[in-house]
Amino acid sequence: MASVVPDRLHGRLAALARFGALPGGGVTRPCWSPPHEAARAWLLDEIAGAGLRAWVDPAGNVFGGLGIDTFSGERPVVLTGSHIDTVPEGGMLDGALGVIAGLECVQAIHEAKAAPRRPLIVAAWSDEEGRYGSLFGSRAFCGNLDATRIPDMAAADGERLVDAMARAGFDAGRAPLARAPAGAVAAYVELHIEQGARLEEAGIPIGVVDSIVGVRRARVVFHGQADHAGTTPMARRRDAFLAAAEYALRARDLVVERGGERAVTNVGVAHVHPGVSNIVPGRAELVHEMRCPEADTLEALDGACEGLAREIAAKRGVRAEVRRLSATAPVACAERIQRAVEEAARALGLPSRRLYSAAGHDAQNLALVADAGMIFIPSQGGRSHRVDEASDAAAIERGATVLLRTLLALAA
Amino acid sequence: MASVVPDRLHGRLAALARFGALPGGGVTRPCWSPPHEAARAWLLDEIAGAGLRAWVDPAGNVFGGLGIDTFSGERPVVLTGSHIDTVPEGGMLDGALGVIAGLECVQAIHEAKAAPRRPLIVAAWSDEEGRYGSLFGSRAFCGNLDATRIPDMAAADGERLVDAMARAGFDAGRAPLARAPAGAVAAYVELHIEQGARLEEAGIPIGVVDSIVGVRRARVVFHGQADHAGTTPMARRRDAFLAAAEYALRARDLVVERGGERAVTNVGVAHVHPGVSNIVPGRAELVHEMRCPEADTLEALDGACEGLAREIAAKRGVRAEVRRLSATAPVACAERIQRAVEEAARALGLPSRRLYSAAGHDAQNLALVADAGMIFIPSQGGRSHRVDEASDAAAIERGATVLLRTLLALAA
Numbered sequence: 161m162a163s164v165v166p167d168r169l170h171g172r173l174a175a176l177a178r179f180g181a182l183p184g185g186g187v188t189r190p191c192w193s194p195p196h197e198a199a200r201a202w203l204l205d206e207i208a209g210a211g212l213r214a215w216v217d218p219a220g221n222v223f224g225g226l227g228i229d230t231f232s233g234e235r236p237v238v239l240t241g242s243h244i245d246t247v248p249e250g251g252m253l254d255g256a257l258g259v260i261a262g263l264e265c266v267q268a269i270h271e272a273k274a275a276p277r278r279p280l281i282v283a284a285w286s287d288e289e290g291r292y293g294s295l296f297g298s299r300a301f302c303g304n305l306d307a308t309r310i311p312d313m314a315a316a317d318g319e320r321l322v323d324a325m326a327r328a329g330f331d332a333g334r335a336p337l338a339r340a341p342a343g344a345v346a347a348y349v350e351l352h353i354e355q356g357a358r359l360e361e362a363g364i365p366i367g368v369v370d371s372i373v374g375v376r377r378a379r380v381v382f383h384g385q386a387d388h389a390g391t392t393p394m395a396r397r398r399d400a401f402l403a404a405a406e407y408a409l410r411a412r413d414l415v416v417e418r419g420g421e422r423a424v425t426n427v428g429v430a431h432v433h434p435g436v437s438n439i440v441p442g443r444a445e446l447v448h449e450m451r452c453p454e455a456d457t458l459e460a461l462d463g464a465c466e467g468l469a470r471e472i473a474a475k476r477g478v479r480a481e482v483r484r485l486s487a488t489a490p491v492a493c494a495e496r497i498q499r500a501v502e503e504a505a506r507a508l509g510l511p512s513r514r515l516y517s518a519a520g521h522d523a524q525n526l527a528l529v530a531d532a533g534m535i536f537i538p539s540q541g542g543r544s545h546r547v548d549e550a551s552d553a554a555a556i557e558r559g560a561t562v563l564l565r566t567l568l569a570l571a572a
Numbered sequence: 573m574a575s576v577v578p579d580r581l582h583g584r585l586a587a588l589a590r591f592g593a594l595p596g597g598g599v600t601r602p603c604w605s606p607p608h609e610a611a612r613a614w615l616l617d618e619i620a621g622a623g624l625r626a627w628v629d630p631a632g633n634v635f636g637g638l639g640i641d642t643f644s645g646e647r648p649v650v651l652t653g654s655h656i657d658t659v660p661e662g663g664m665l666d667g668a669l670g671v672i673a674g675l676e677c678v679q680a681i682h683e684a685k686a687a688p689r690r691p692l693i694v695a696a697w698s699d700e701e702g703r704y705g706s707l708f709g710s711r712a713f714c715g716n717l718d719a720t721r722i723p724d725m726a727a728a729d730g731e732r733l734v735d736a737m738a739r740a741g742f743d744a745g746r747a748p749l750a751r752a753p754a755g756a757v758a759a760y761v762e763l764h765i766e767q768g769a770r771l772e773e774a775g776i777p778i779g780v781v782d783s784i785v786g787v788r789r790a791r792v793v794f795h796g797q798a799d800h801a802g803t804t805p806m807a808r809r810r811d812a813f814l815a816a817a818e819y820a821l822r823a824r825d826l827v828v829e830r831g832g833e834r835a836v837t838n839v840g841v842a843h844v845h846p847g848v849s850n851i852v853p854g855r856a857e858l859v860h861e862m863r864c865p866e867a868d869t870l871e872a873l874d875g876a877c878e879g880l881a882r883e884i885a886a887k888r889g890v891r892a893e894v895r896r897l898s899a900t901a902p903v904a905c906a907e908r909i910q911r912a913v914e915e916a917a918r919a920l921g922l923p924s925r926r927l928y929s930a931a932g933h934d935a936q937n938l939a940l941v942a943d944a945g946m947i948f949i950p951s952q953g954g955r956s957h958r959v960d961e962a963s964d965a966a967a968i969e970r971g972a973t974v975l976l977r978t979l980l981a982l983a984a
Binding site for chain 1: 659660661701702703728766767768769785787789797798799800801802803804805806808811813814816817818820821824827828836837838839840841842843844846847848849850851852853856859861863897930931932951954955956957958
């Protein structure tokens with residue numbers, strides 16, 4: 161019977177972590193960057209070396225197929241995977257685990273000559289972390305990439321997606337061609353670290369994801385008046401940064417008070433213009449993000465924060481501009497995938513618990529075109545998007561084994 | 573008798589404004605930048621064309637001497653001038669007025685063969701706006717440049733002074749050699765726009781500066797914890813940017829409440845690390861500036877703000893690091909210079925008023941080695957450090973004429 165080979169699994173995780181490795185630990189490997197493209201080449205070699213068909217689609221998604229090298233409505237596949245890009249100063253498991261464990265499972269099934277009814281494919285989706293656009297690869301695969309917006313897609317530092325993809329040898333304009341034919345995916349299941357502390361604190365080894373938060377991101381810009389920071393009387397200043405500072409603090413409180421326990425918020429980007437010490441800030445830009453698994457709550461918070469920006473601007477004599485950068489809706493995971501994961505865990509004697517995902521994942525796109533679900537394993541200290549992100553070796557092996565059994569059940 | 577030639581004065585102001593001119597008006601001409609160095613070359617040509625001796629010292633200060641091309645304790649000079657560098661997106665008068673009007677006055681005295689007792693020199697001081705270090709050129713000239721700190725001097729964007737000067741053909745290590753011999757300057761008087769609205773609102777054409785604010789700048793850094801912005805519970809976050817936001821708002825209120833009418837404050841620089849939307853800020857850096865003409869008040873505010881940073885950090889579970897970037901003490905202008913300016917204005921039938929300067933100026937360094945003072949003319953709407961900075965043509969001519977009479981009186 162097919163089984164996961166722990167040494168190979170851990171060895172590949174360590175090998176992948178060397179692409180974009182930081183001196184003190186952790187990884188910076190944004191999509192389309194040189195370390196990411198080197199990791200892609202390595203992954204394609206590993207897939208081929210495992211005896212699987214390896215290919216890349218126009219959105220840069222990497223696939224490894226067991227006896228199949230294309231998607232079609234005639235042969236619905238059981239798909240697994242995640243992503244190999246990371247946030248800046250991220251960890252070695254976020255995304256990588258789902259890809260490497262998925263490869264291990266499909267290879268193990270191949271080597272066991274298990275001959276499941278449905279073809280199996282492992283995927284590495286492009287730019288899940290959204291340097292240029294959140295969940296880019298899985299969005300393209302699921303037909304939700306708006307071709308007209310591609311020329312405008314850019315990183316927070318202004319670098320355009322078309323330029324980044326061109327440097328990596330891709331034509332961004334062709335990315336929408338990555339769309340899979342209708343009915344090509346019978347089921348999708350993704351293994352991921354929890355990135356939170358709920359499983360660890362409860363002592364539960366396997367999380368069965370029942371829903372994934374929706375994420376909204378907006379650029380909130382305050383336009384004030386640049387003035388001499390010495391000679392302009394304090395009462396006459398129209399300081400854009402002070403407006404932004406008040407917004408960051410009050411928007412945080414608003415989301416905590418009105419959003420309930422399952423809503424979170426962050427201001428992770430702030431720029432001040434012209435950005436010199438002796439000029440009153442004339443413009444301040446924030447990127448404000450909110451997440452919630454409940455669509456109505458998310459919508460209400462979004463409206464309330466926009467109102468808050470306008471209220472602060474009016475009070476401070478500046479102008480607020482709120483521009484939506486991205487919005488994903490909360491999604492529910494398929495009941496049959498959840499049951500398959502629970503059954504796989506039970507057969508292995510592993511307790512499991514249903515929980516929602518507080519992070520966005522490629523699975524939320526796949527859920528739009530197929531039955532989709534996720535398996536979580538505990539994250540040490542709940543840490544993620546950090547260089548010290550980690551999970552126990554045994555937890556990783558348990559997760560991969562539950563994934564293997566789930567894939568076999570879904571493909572049977 | 574010597575008199576200012578208005579067309580030449582305005583013509584040179586317009587000519588200088590073309591170096592680093594912005595498409596919509598205004599100027600960006602930071603010291604050592606290509607536009608600044610082109611302006612320096614132009615200025616040296618103008619000085620020579622005016623029949624004056626032109627030279628540059630190791631700190632990059634430009635001089636135009638009437639019958640003199642060096643500083644010595646044996647021939648004390650009457651000195652005037654200001655600077656030709658600007659803040660980013662600054663105006664065409666801040667600094668430029670004092671240099672061009674000073675050149676006009678010395679040229680007019682030269683052409684009138686007025687033969688004053690003391691030699692006259694017009695100066696353009698390097699990097700008054702402090703891209704790499706506030707009042708750099710006049711600090712070097714007055715012997716207050718610490719040679720050991722030069723290798724570490726850098727712009728807010730990290731560019732080092734030594735590299736910027738090297739590109740412009742200067743050796744930063746030699747800048748302290750610009751120090752003038754003791755007794756070389758008998759008197760210094762600088763014409764400048766007010767950069768505030770007090771003269772305009774009072775309908776007074778000439779301001780006689782009695783003191784100049786001290787300026788303190790500190791880098792205030794909050795060290796928190798970078799975490800996943802979706803999965804980290806709100807209550808467990810140690811968000812460095814929220815601490816910085818609270819500091820900016822509360823430090824502003826503290827200075828306004830405790831500093832009185834003559835203290836001002838600004839946070840003009842803010843950086844968030846790692847600076848991506850889906851990571852809780854692990855580090856946030858501000859540059860906090862305070863100005864006050866009263867030394868005791870400035871000292872007390874400085875201490876109170878450092879305490880505030882620590883209080884906020886403790887409350888929010890982050891760490892505060894406060895590092896002094898620069899500190900200039902408030903200075904008093906020489907009574908005899910103030911009287912000379914008042915007498916010149918009175919002789920011209922122009923009302924004048926004594927006031928303090930809310931901005932730092934090269935005159936505050938000169939005040940440490942000589943009798944120094946300043947003449948202010950009204951700024952339209954009090955605007956400065958802005959592309960629409962302006963003063964009436966007649967106000968400029970009145971200022972230049974008062975400067976001419978003051979220089980003649982001081983040199984007599």
